[in-house]
Amino acid sequence: MTEEIMDDELKAEEIELDQYLVFTVKDQEFGFQARRVQEILSVTGTTKVPNAPSHIEGIMNLRGRLATVINFRKKFGFEQIEHDEDTRIIIVEQSGFPIGIVVDAVEEVIKIPDDSVHELPKSARVPGSEECITGVGMLKNRLIILLDIDRVLTGQELIEAGAISQMMEKVIKGRKSGAEEETNIEGA
Amino acid sequence: MGKKSDKVRKPGRSVFFEDQGAEVAELKDSAGEVTEAATGTEYNIETQLEPLLDALNAFKQGDFTVRMPVQEGSLICEIAKIFNDVISLKERMVDEIARIGKIVGEEGRLTERATLDTAKGSWMSQIDTINTLMDNLAQPTAEVARVVTSVAEGNLSKKMALEVKGEFLQIATTVNTMVDQLNVFAIEVTRVAREVGMEGKLGGQAEVTTAVAQGDLSRKITVEAKGEILELKNTINAMVDNLNAIIGEVNRVMYAIGEGKLKDTVDVDAAGEFALMVDGINGTIDSLRGIVKELTDTGINVGSVSQNMLNSGQEMNAMATQLSSSMEQIAEGAKAQAMQIAAASKESEGVAENASDTLASAESMNLMAEMAAESAGTGVKAMEETIKNTDLMLEGSRESVSRIESLSKGSEQIQEIVEIIRDIATQTNILAINAAIEAVRAGKHGKGFAVVAEEVKTLSADSKAQAKKISGLVQSVLRETAETAQTIKTMAENVEIGRVSIEQTSKAFIDINTSVENTAKISKQISVAATEQKNSIDSVSQGLDKISGIAADTSTCSNQSADSTKHLLAKMQELTSTATSMANTAEKLQQVVGRFDITQEALIVGQTVSTPSPRTTDKIKSVAGRKPTTVKKTRK
Numbered sequence: 001m002t003e004e005i006m007d008d009e010l011k012a013e014e015i016e017l018d019q020y021l022v023f024t025v026k027d028q029e030f031g032f033q034a035r036r037v038q039e040i041l042s043v044t045g046t047t048k049v050p051n052a053p054s055h056i057e058g059i060m061n062l063r064g065r066l067a068t069v070i071n072f073r074k075k076f077g078f079e080q081i082e083h084d085e086d087t088r089i090i091i092v093e094q095s096g097f098p099i100g101i102v103v104d105a106v107e108e109v110i111k112i113p114d115d116s117v118h119e120l121p122k123s124a125r126v127p128g129s130e131e132c133i134t135g136v137g138m139l140k141n142r143l144i145i146l147l148d149i150d151r152v153l154t155g156q157e158l159i160e161a162g163a164i165s166q167m168m169e170k171v172i173k174g175r176k177s178g179a180e181e182e183t184n185i186e187g188a
Numbered sequence: 189m190g191k192k193s194d195k196v197r198k199p200g201r202s203v204f205f206e207d208q209g210a211e212v213a214e215l216k217d218s219a220g221e222v223t224e225a226a227t228g229t230e231y232n233i234e235t236q237l238e239p240l241l242d243a244l245n246a247f248k249q250g251d252f253t254v255r256m257p258v259q260e261g262s263l264i265c266e267i268a269k270i271f272n273d274v275i276s277l278k279e280r281m282v283d284e285i286a287r288i289g290k291i292v293g294e295e296g297r298l299t300e301r302a303t304l305d306t307a308k309g310s311w312m313s314q315i316d317t318i319n320t321l322m323d324n325l326a327q328p329t330a331e332v333a334r335v336v337t338s339v340a341e342g343n344l345s346k347k348m349a350l351e352v353k354g355e356f357l358q359i360a361t362t363v364n365t366m367v368d369q370l371n372v373f374a375i376e377v378t379r380v381a382r383e384v385g386m387e388g389k390l391g392g393q394a395e396v397t398t399a400v401a402q403g404d405l406s407r408k409i410t411v412e413a414k415g416e417i418l419e420l421k422n423t424i425n426a427m428v429d430n431l432n433a434i435i436g437e438v439n440r441v442m443y444a445i446g447e448g449k450l451k452d453t454v455d456v457d458a459a460g461e462f463a464l465m466v467d468g469i470n471g472t473i474d475s476l477r478g479i480v481k482e483l484t485d486t487g488i489n490v491g492s493v494s495q496n497m498l499n500s501g502q503e504m505n506a507m508a509t510q511l512s513s514s515m516e517q518i519a520e521g522a523k524a525q526a527m528q529i530a531a532a533s534k535e536s537e538g539v540a541e542n543a544s545d546t547l548a549s550a551e552s553m554n555l556m557a558e559m560a561a562e563s564a565g566t567g568v569k570a571m572e573e574t575i576k577n578t579d580l581m582l583e584g585s586r587e588s589v590s591r592i593e594s595l596s597k598g599s600e601q602i603q604e605i606v607e608i609i610r611d612i613a614t615q616t617n618i619l620a621i622n623a624a625i626e627a628v629r630a631g632k633h634g635k636g637f638a639v640v641a642e643e644v645k646t647l648s649a650d651s652k653a654q655a656k657k658i659s660g661l662v663q664s665v666l667r668e669t670a671e672t673a674q675t676i677k678t679m680a681e682n683v684e685i686g687r688v689s690i691e692q693t694s695k696a697f698i699d700i701n702t703s704v705e706n707t708a709k710i711s712k713q714i715s716v717a718a719t720e721q722k723n724s725i726d727s728v729s730q731g732l733d734k735i736s737g738i739a740a741d742t743s744t745c746s747n748q749s750a751d752s753t754k755h756l757l758a759k760m761q762e763l764t765s766t767a768t769s770m771a772n773t774a775e776k777l778q779q780v781v782g783r784f785d786i787t788q789e790a791l792i793v794g795q796t797v798s799t800p801s802p803r804t805t806d807k808i809k810s811v812a813g814r815k816p817t818t819v820k821k822t823r824k
Contacts, residue, residue: 019628021621034628040621042614085614108645109624109638 020112020137022144023090023103026078029144031137034109036149038091038098043083046100062091062098069100070153094153112137117146236264243271252279277311280304285318298326328356335363340426342460344371370431434462438469449785450477483777491774494767501764508757515753519746526739533732536725543725547718554715557708564701571694578687585680592673599666606659613652620645 020031021040046058046069055074060067069089073080086105091098117135132151137144239256246254252275256268284302291300302318304311331348338346347367348360437456444452453470623641627634 021625034625037625039625040618042618085610088618106618106621109621109628109641 018111018113018117020110020144020146021090022107022110023088024105024107025072025076025103027104029107029142030072030103031110031112031144031146032090032092032149033146036092038093040106041089041091041100042085043087043089043102057100057102060089060100062100065098067091067098067100069102071102073102073104075152092149092153094150099153110139112139112144112146236262240264240267240271243275247275247278252276252282277304277306281307281311281314284315288318288322292322292325298322298329328352328360332359332363335367339367339370340430342458342462344461430458430462434458434466438465441469441473445473445476450480451785484782487774487778491771491778494771494774498764498767498771501760501767505757505760505764508753508760512750512753512757515746515750519743519750522739522743522746526736526743529732529736529739533729533736536729536732540722540725540729543718543722547715547722550711550715550718553711554708557704557711561701561704561708564697564704567697568694568701571690571697574690575687575694578683578690582680582683582687585676585683588676589673589680592669592676596666596669596673599662599669602662603659603666606655606662609655610652610659613648613655616648617645617652620648 017033017035019034021034021037022029022031024030041062044060046060048058049056049068052058055071057069057071057074060069071080072078081104083102088103088106089100090103090106091100093099116139117137119135120133132148134146134148137146236259243254243256254275255272258268258272259265281304284304288300288302291297301322302315304315307315328348331352335346335348338344344367348363352360434454434456437454441452441454444450450473453473454466456466458466620641623644624638627638627641630637
């Protein structure tokens with residue numbers, strides 16, 4: 001019994017860590033650690049903030065709290081599109097303040113085991129974006145770029161335009177060649 | 189005459205002696221016995237017998253007048269008596285024979301017969317023999333007389349019976365031949381006379397001449413005869429004379445005719461068939477006279493006529509030439525006409541064919557017009573139906589449009605609902621994700637919740653998918669409905685346009701119907717007219733056919749006429765030449781006929797007896813070379 005309980009606890013810890021919220025921006029799947037996500041919302045009206053950086057969508061009222069809304073398309077240097085029914089706002093807590101992140105869609109909460117998470121290959125690292133990426137989750141045919149929420153939000157306000165894209169291409173290219181090495185590194 | 193009597197007597201006598209030879213011997217024997225008896229009995233018997241001897245010698249010498257003296261009562265006396273009887277019998281017999289001989293021989297009376305009443309036995313036989321002889325002599329003579337009498341009477345049908353012999357047979361044959369010849373002669377002359385006289389045939393004269401030539405009429409019986417023989421002789425001679433006269437006269441006249449003289453006629457007294465012959469000859473002469481006269485006249489006439497004919501012939505020749513050329517022109521014209529008419533006939537056949545075609549066309553047009561009228565009527569009805577249907581359709585399309593509109597509305601409502609569902613599904617999805625996040629945050633306690641959240645998320649995804657499908661369906665429904673509505677609208681518009689068209693069509697149909705009815709009327713009239721036309725053309729064609737036939741006939745006829753005219757021309761030329769030669773012939777004929785002397789001397793033709801004129805007599809003399817004989821009838 002005890003062993004079972006312990007296993008459960010251990011597993012519970014693990015579950016917490018390897019649960020990711022998968023969302024898409026420009027057809028690329030990204031993942032946040034699910035335990036860091038407060039909630040998701042469908043798009044509501046935001047209030048523009050004058051002189052704010054271009055990737056700041058605006059501000060919004062989240063049940064009495066003021067939340068900053070960031071648009072990842074703008075953040076990642078992608079072209080802007082109209083909001084649609086799949087457009088979501090992911091609410092995260094950072095430094096005690098809620099931040100809303102506008103993404104193209106939220107897909108699911110999924111478990112990506114650590115052995116499926118690979119470090120981004122050195123060749124694929126692009127200055128300005130590499131520090132906010134914790135790894136790449138590889139599930140069957142899916143490549144999910146796992147982002148560090150804090151670094152994404154606290155690092156540079158704006159990721160260089162095209163950096164994510166370059167990185168994505170590199171990741172996809174070096175997927176097979178560097179998979180073992182990265183796994184070993186990540187595993188270690 | 190005495191000579192003949194001897195002849196007659198002699199046979200009688202020889203017969204007497206021959207036949208009575210036996211009796212003479214008997215007589216001699218009995219005389220011998222008487223002599224012996226006398227010699228034997230008495231001496232003076234010799235003296236007594238001397239007268240017997242003398243008597244016998246005298247008897248022997250043919251003296252039948254001797255008689256023995258009769259001394260009664262003696263044998264000599266008996267002998268003398270018998271002798272005397274015998275010798276007297278003999279004497280009487282001789283006398284009788286002499287008498288008969290005289291009568292027959294000199295007087296020619298063959299009917300006389302010997303009779304000796306006291307004769308018996310061989311004596312009687314002797315008389316009978318003589319009588320039989322007489323009979324035998326008389327019968328042929330009578331026969332000859334009979335036949336000759338008949339001939340003299342002109343009856344040539346009698347002939348001698350040939351039951352005799354010797355010279356009598358010769359006589360009979362001769363007479364018969366003569367009769368035959370006469371018969372032939374008479375028949376010939378009669379025939380020729382009849383032919384010449386009645387039938388006008390000439391050319392039989394040769395036979396007459398032959399017949400005359402064969403007749404030798406110069407002989408006559410010159411023997412002296414008496415009684416019946418004389419009569420016979422006379423009859424024959426008369427007959428010969430008669431014949432001679434007739435034939436001489438005939439010859440004279442014939443000779444004259446031969447010389448071209450027709451003045452004389454046969455002037456002779458004839459009977460029976462000779463009369464016929466004479467009549468025939470005289471008739472012939474008359475006819476010849478008439479003919480010669482006619483010929484003369486005719487010759488003159490023929491001369492002038494043939495001259496006229498020649499002139500006419502020449503004129504006709506010219507005319508015939510003209511006619512011939514005219515006929516040729518006519519023939520050519522008729523040929524051309526026939527050809528033209530044939531062409532016309534052919535043309536009319538073509539026209540008739542065209543008329544037939546026209547009629548057929550008119551009839552088919554009629555039929556088609558009727559059909560068209562019917563079709564137009566049907567069309568009008570169909571149009572009315574169509575308009576009705578179109579109205580219904582329009583109504584239906586309007587209804588459809590309104591229904592589609594309501595369907596569209598319903599679809600839109602569905603769409604709205606589906607939107608709501610999708611919203612709900614989205615919300616549910618968000619909720620499910622949030623639940624999942626919460627479950628993750630809840631740690632191991634949120635595990636079951638996470639499962640639920642997952643399920644809800646799945647449900648929401650399903651709902652969303654389904655809603656999306658519904659939405660798509662509704663969208664397509666809406667789209668299709670819109671399209672349908674549009675289609676129906678277009679259709680309705682088209683139907684509306686169609687309706688107008690149909691109304692116009694209907695009107696057109698009615699117009700067509702009217703027109704077609706008019707057309708039908710007109711085509712019927714055309715048909716009638718075409719029928720009439722065809723009939724007329726047929727009549728014309730038939731007429732033309734007839735005309736063509738007639739023209740062909742005319743052509744043929746005119747060709748024939750032309751040929752005939754040519755023939756005519758040829759004949760005319762022949763005729764002209766014939767007329768010329770006829771004129772010449774007529775001239776010759778006149779010359780020839782001119783030779784005939786027909787100066788009428790009032791000669792009487794027929795049986796009238798008249799004395800021949802000296803000239804006639806001269807003619808007879810010159811022709812027959814005989815003395816003229818006055819003919820008399822010899823028959824008594």
